[in-house]
Amino acid sequence: MYLPDFDYYAPESLEEACNLLNALGPRAKVLAGGTDVLVKMKHGLLAPTALVSLKALHELKGITYQPGRGVVIGALATHNDLVNSPILHERFLSVSEAAHQMANNQVRNRGTVGGNLVNAIPSADLPPILIALDASITLVGSTGSRSVPLDSFFTGPSCCVIDPEGEILTEVVLPEQDTTGSTYIKFGLRRSGALSVAGVAVAVTMEGDVIRAARICLGAVYPVPVRAKDAEEVLVGKRWSDDLLAEAGEAAACCALPISDIRGSAEYRLDLVRALTRRALKRAITEGHV
Amino acid sequence: MSTDTKQDYAVIGHSVPKIDAREKVTGTAKYTADLKFPNMLYGKILTSPHAHARILSIDTSEAEKIPGVKAVVTHKDAPTLKYGISPARWDENIFCIDKVRFVGDKVAAVACVDEETCYKALAAIKVEYEVLPAVLDPLHATDEDQPQIHDEFPRNINAEIHQNFGDVDEAFRRAHYVRTDTFVGNRTYQTPLEPHTATSMWEGDKLTVYSSTQSPHYFQYYIAREFGLPMGNVRVLKTYVGGGFGGKLEPTGLEFAGAVLARITGRPVKMFYDRAEMFAHNRGRHRQYMTLTTGVDENGKILGVHADFIMDGGAYTSLGIATAYYAGAMLTLTYEFDNFRFDMLRVYTNLPACGAQRGHGAPQPRYAFEAHLDNIAKDLGIDPIEIRIRNARRPNTVTPNEFKVNSCELRACLEKAREISGWREKKGKLPKGRGIGVATGSFVSGAGYPIYRTDLPHAAAMIKVGEDGTSATLYTGAVDIGQGSDTVLCQMAAEAMGYTYEQMKIVAADTETTPHDFGAYASRQTLMSGAAVRQAGEEVKRQLLETAAEMLDFPPEQLDVRAGRVFAKDNPETTLTFGEVARRHFVTKGPLVGKGSYTPPKLGGTFKGAPVGTSPAYSFAAQVSEVEIDEETGEIKVLDVWDVHDCGTVINPSLLHAQVHGALFMGMGEAIWEEVKFDGNGRILNANLSEYRLPTALDMPRVHSELVESYDPAGPWGVKEVGEGATLPTMGCFRNAIFDAMGVSVDSLPLSYEKVWRALKEKREREAAG
Secondary structure: OOOOOOEEEOOOOHHHHHHHHHHHHHHEEEEOOOOOHHHHHHOOOOOOOEEEEOOOOHHHOOEEEEOOOEEEEEOOOEHHHHHHOHHHHHHOHHHHHHHHOOOOHHHHHHOEHHHHHHHOOOOOOHHHHHHHOOOEEEEEEOOEEEEEEHHHOEEEOOEEOOOOOOOEEEEEEEOOOOOOEEEEEEEEOOOOOOOEEEEEEEEEEEEOOEEEEEEEEEEOOOOOOEEOHHHHHHHOOOEOOHHHHHHHHHHHHHHOOOOOEOOEOHHHHHHHHHHHHHHHHHHHHHHOEO | OOOOOHHHOOOOOOOOOOOOHHHHHHOOOOEHHHOOOOOOEEEEEEEOOOOOEEEEEEEOHHHHHOOOEEEEEOHHHOOOOOEOOOHHHOOEOOOOOOEEOOOOOEEEEEEEOOHHHHHHHHHHOEEEEEEOOOOOOHHHOOOOOOOOOOOOOHHHEEEEEEEEEOOHHHHHHHOOEEEEEEEEOOOOOOOOOOOOEEEEEEEOOEEEEEEOOOOHHHHHHHHHHHHOOOHHHEEEEOOEOOOOOOOOOOOOOHHHHHHHHHHHHOOOEEEEOOHHHHHHHOOOOOEEEEEEEEEEOOOOOEEEEEEEEEEEEEOOOOOHHHHHHHHHHHHHOOEOOOEEEEEEEEEEOOOOOOOOOOOOOOHHHHHHHHHHHHHHHHHHOOOHHHHHHHHEOOOOEEOOOOOEEOOOOHHHHHHHHHHHOOHHHHOOOOOOOEEEEEEEEEEEOOOOOOOOOOOOOOEEEEEEEOOOOOOEEEEEOOOOOOOOHHHHHHHHHHHHHOOOHHHEEEEEOEOOOOOOEOOOOOOOHHHHHHHHHHHHHHHHHHHHHHHHHHHHOOOHHHEEEEOOEEEEOOEEEEEEEHHHHHHHHHHHHOOEEEEEEEOOOOOOOOOOOOOOOOOOOEEEEEEEEEEEEOOOOOOEEEEEEEEEEEOEOOOOHHHHHHHHHHHHHHHHHHHHHOOOOEOOOOOEOOOOOOOOOOOOHHHOOEEEEEEOOOOOOOOHHHEOOOOOHHHOOHHHHHHHHHHHHHOOOOOEOOOOHHHHHHHHHHHHHHHHOO
16 A cells, blocks of 8 residues: 655746646646545555646635625535635535535545545535535636636536646636525434545525525436436415425435445335435424534 | 452553553654664565456566566465365465466465555566456355355365254254344454554574464464474564454565565565455455244243354465354353354465455354344244343353353343433434444454464563663563553553552563564453563562562561552551562562463363354453434434443453444444445456545444443452453344334345335335235
8 A cells, every 4th residue: 555656846926837737738637635636546456657736826725705796605615614714604605514524534634625626536525515515616827717617517427528638627616605504414324534435514594484595416316416406396476385305305305316236225215315315305304504 | 250350450440551552652662664674675575466267377577677676486486385274174275286276376475575566566477377267156155056166175165163062953842942143344444543564584494473363373373384384483572553353463465475576585575465465365354144943832941042144265275264163153152042053164265265254154143143133032022132132141151062151241231222322212213214233243352262272372471671770671472462461461460569650661572582472363362461560560469569569578368569659568668669579589589580480271062063162251242233224225324332341350441431432433333334346257346445445433323331340259359351342232133123113124144225225116016915
C-alpha cells in the first residue's frame, strides 16, 4: 500500500493550473483534499504520473454571499467549512447538516466540495442537497469558463461533464431563491463513517399549506444523483397532507433504479426512498431549511 | 464469605491509574511496529489469490534481481513441520507446499531494505497455479461431490463431536413442551487496533522475536518446535500491544517467515500485516449453524437440551478444535438442567481459518439459546426474566458436563438488572417501536488445562524488592494487551507485600527475563497470574517481617505490614517503614525476593473433550437492553444497556467497568453490524474499516455497569473474570429486545437493519394475507 511515484505541481494561479493540466494531458490528475485520489492511487485503481495540487489557489477556499448571485462556495471549501459556515447556517442550514453527515471528522477536515462533486460517486451526500437547491457550478479552462447546472453535471458513476485535461471546478453557486424549506436525509448503516444506502434531499416553496414548487433529488439509488420529477409533479400546486407526501414517496421510488450491493438490496433501497422522501418533505415543509 | 472483606484492603479494590497510562496517552509508548534495530530489513508475505489451487511452480528469480531485495523464500527454505493447536490436527505449513487453501494462504516471503521494495519484489514473484474448485458453503462441505481440501480429513470434516449427558430423549418425553429453533451466526473478525507485527533476529543459534502477541510462551513453544531449537534459545517478548481479542494468541506466520528471512540474511527482519492482510489471515469468529431443542415443564423449568451445530472452520484448524468444544460446553453453565446432548461438525472450507475470538465459541450459541429461551417463554406466557430466574444456576452446583461451579450469583444479577432497568414498569408497556430484552452469560476464569499438553504450572511470578526499599519489581509472564493486567497484578503484588502500588515496577511477558505464564486468553490472568503474584508477595512479606522482628526485637507473628508501614499488631505506635526494613534485609541477608506459581486443581470429567470449559471459577452476568426500532427502515437504536456482573472480588473497579464497556462494544458490533463477506471466489469483499462496520462512539448506547457481591474461594482474594464474559449476553439481549419491540425474530447474525426491515415486511405481508 504505497503511493507510486508521481510528479507534483502546485501552481499559484488558476490560469497556470489550467495550462498545466492542458500540457500534461491524461497523465495528470487534480489533487484537492486527496481523500479519494490518494486512496485510489494506493490501491492501484488510479495511476496518474502527475498530480496538480490546488492548495495554493486560495481564492477557491471561501464561502461568501454575493447579492444577486447567491451563496458562492469555493471548490476548495472543506466539508467542515460547510458544516461551520455562518452564511450557510443563516441561509441553507440544510447544506451544513448534509455535510455533517458525511464520512468522519478527519475526512471532513480534508475532503473538499469540488472533489466530492468531480468524483461523481452515486452515493455522494452533497449532490442531492445542492441539486435540490438548484445549484450550478463553474468550470474554468484555459480557454475560458462556463456555468453548468449541477443537475446536468453528472453523466454516470465516476463520470461528469468536466474536461479532465484542462478544466477545473472552481465554485458552486446556490442562486437567490424563494424556497422556504430544504433538507437532506441520509440513511447509512451506522452514525459515522458510513456511505449512504440511500439519501433524499428536498427543497420546497410553500405558500401557506400549498406547495408552490418542489425539487427532490435522490442519492445512491441511480447511476447519478437523480431528480424525482414525477414525485415533484405529484406535489406542485397542492395543499400538503400526509397522504400526499406518501404518494410523492411512492412516485419517488418509481424514479429510482438502485443496485444491490454490499450495503443493501435494491428492494430495500426502494423502500427506503419511499419512506425517506415522505419524511424529508414533511421536515422541509414544517421546519424550513434544516 | 471469607474473612478478608473489602475494607481490609489497602491497594486492591481501588481504581488506581493504569501503570502505562502516561506512556499511552502521550504517545511515547512504543508498540512492536515502532521498534527499529540497526540494519533492520522489512519483510512481507506473498499470499494466494485463489481460494483453492495447486501450486505448479514458483519462480523467484526476477524478484531476486531487484536492487534492495535481500532474500526471497518459499517452503524450500523453511521448516516443513505442520503446526496447529493439537497434534491430531497439525495441518498448516509455514509456506504452502503443494496447494493453497484460501485467498491469503502463505506462499512466499521477501526481505528488503525498505517496505516499498517489498511490494515490488512480491509483484515480481511468478507463481503458476492450477485453480481447483473451491468449497465455500459449509453446509455442503461434507457432500460426496465436494473437493477435498486436506487429504488427511475425508469429506472435509475437521472435527466431529458427540457428547451425551443424562437422557435427553427421556427428558423430552417427560416434558410439558418441547421446542426447536435454528439460528445462524456470522463470521466476524477481532479487528484489534494494532496490526500484527513481528521482528525477528538471530545471534548465533539464538532467535529473538519481538511480537504483538497475547502469549509469548505459546509463540516460544511453537517457534522452538518448528526450528528444532531448545526453548531456551528462543526469546519471545512484547512491548505494548494494541488489543488481541484472541487474534494474537497463535503464531501468525509473521514470526515463522521472519525467522527464516532473518536467518538467511543475518539481519533483523520486521514483518507486518496491513489491515486487509489482517482480515485475510483472520482466525476470527466461526460462523455457526445452530439448532436447539429444549424440553421444559409447565413452569418453564428446563429438563433437557439438545444442541446440534455445524461450524465453518475455514481452511485450517487454528485454535478451532477448542472453539468447537466450547460452543457446546458453555451452554450448560447459566441454567440448571441434567440432560444435555451436543453434536458438532467443524468443517473445512476454502475460506480464511477461524479461531478464538473474545468469548471463544460461546457467544453465538449463547445468542441462539437466549433467543430460543425467549421463544419458549413467550409460548408458555412466562416473563423472560422470570423464566431465567426459575432456571438460574445456584452456587456450589455441578453442570451435566461436570463443571464444578463454586460462587454463582446469577439470580442476584437478574434481580438487580430487573430492578435498575425498570423492567417491570417497561415490559409490555413501552410505546410502539420500543422493546426491552434480557439475556445472560457465563465464562471461565482461565482454562483448567494448558493450551498445549504440558505439566508446567499455568502461571508464575517473582518479586524483587529494590535494594534501598524504594521500589519493587514484579516479574511476570502475564501479558498486558491493553486490558490492564500489569496494573491489576501490581496492585495485587503491593497488597500481598504490604507495599504501595505507586512504588511498583513491572517487567512482563518476556520469555527470557520473566517466569513462565501461558498468557492472555480464556480470561485467566487476574485469577491465575494473580494467584502466583499473591504467593510471591506473601513470600516477600514473610521475609520482611522476619527482618523487622529482628530490628524491633519482636516476634514476627506479632508484626504486620500494610501500605509500606510495618507495625506491631497490638501496639500500632511501634513502626518501621517497609523501605528501611527492606534495605536492612538486603544488607544482612542479600536480595529480598519472593516467588510464586499457580496450578489449578484437577478439574472436570473423563469423557472425550472434558477439559474444555473447565475452570477454577466462573463469572456470571445478566444484561438488559432497551431498543427503538424504526418500523419503516429497520434501523435499530440501542438506547440503554444495563449489565450486572458477578465477577468475584474486584481489584480495580475502573478497569472492570472499562472491560464491560469494551465487551459491550464488541458484542454490539457483532450483534448489529459486523460480518466478513465474500464473493463467489472466496475473496473478502470488505477487508477494510469502511465496509466492515465496527460501531463508532456515536453508535454506543448509555451503558450502566453494575455488580453484585460475590467471592470465589478458588481465586486470590475471591476474584473471577470479566473480560470475555461481558461479550456473551449482548447478541441475544438485542435480539430479544427487537423481538419484544416488533414481535419479529431475526434468526441470523448480524441483526442488520435490512434483516429487521425484511422481517417486519414479511410480518405485514402475512398479516395482510390473513
